[in-house]
Amino acid sequence: MKNVFCLLFAITVFSLAPAQTKVGGATLPNTVSFEGEKLILNGAGVREKYWMDMYAGALYLASKSAVANEIVNSNNPAAIKLHMVSNLITSDKLISAINEGFENSTNKQTRAISSEIETFKSYFEEKIRKEDVFDIVYIPSKGVLVYKNATLKGIIKGFEFKKALFGIWLSDKPADKNLKQAMLGTK
Secondary structure: OHHHHHHHHHHHHHHHOOOEEEEOOEEEEOEEEEOOEEEEEEEEEEEEEOOEEEEEEEEEEOOOOOOHHHHHHOOOOEEEEEEEOOOOOOHHHHHHHHHHHHHHHOOOOOHHHHHHHHHHHHOOOOOOOOOOEEEEEEEOOOEEEEEEOOEEEEEEOOHHHHHHHHHHHHOOOOOOHHHHHHHOOOO
């Protein structure tokens, strides 16, 4: 009887445990839904700079994958969550990092998507605070939806833009190699 009680207790505890993952001081959900698309956490890690945690980043997909190139080039729903864990991130610094990320992601071939990049950067012009959360969501029928703290900032159409954007974290020259591995679930 004691074993049955222990088993029931363990099942109850684990079934009540929140479906979340803690990374770099942020609590990230294991599933998200946008526009009717349910996505699961593929992997999560921390963007570090000078040995300091800047933000927790998470990749969400319809089904798990560890192949960065396939994820970048996939025309399936996907999302990247950026949870700011530092007060050191400013709008200017993040926009500068976005510029560098697009340059690296596209091998400096940004001309064809330059207006989309400018629009995307405008979503980060407001003051950024610790605990702010950005959701960057690709829905094939709509484009890239950008949310700040669950408020839609805007939508950018274009599959080429989506590939360049997701390449910031998943290309051969990612923003942070350790974060890329963590998002792919290989770290």
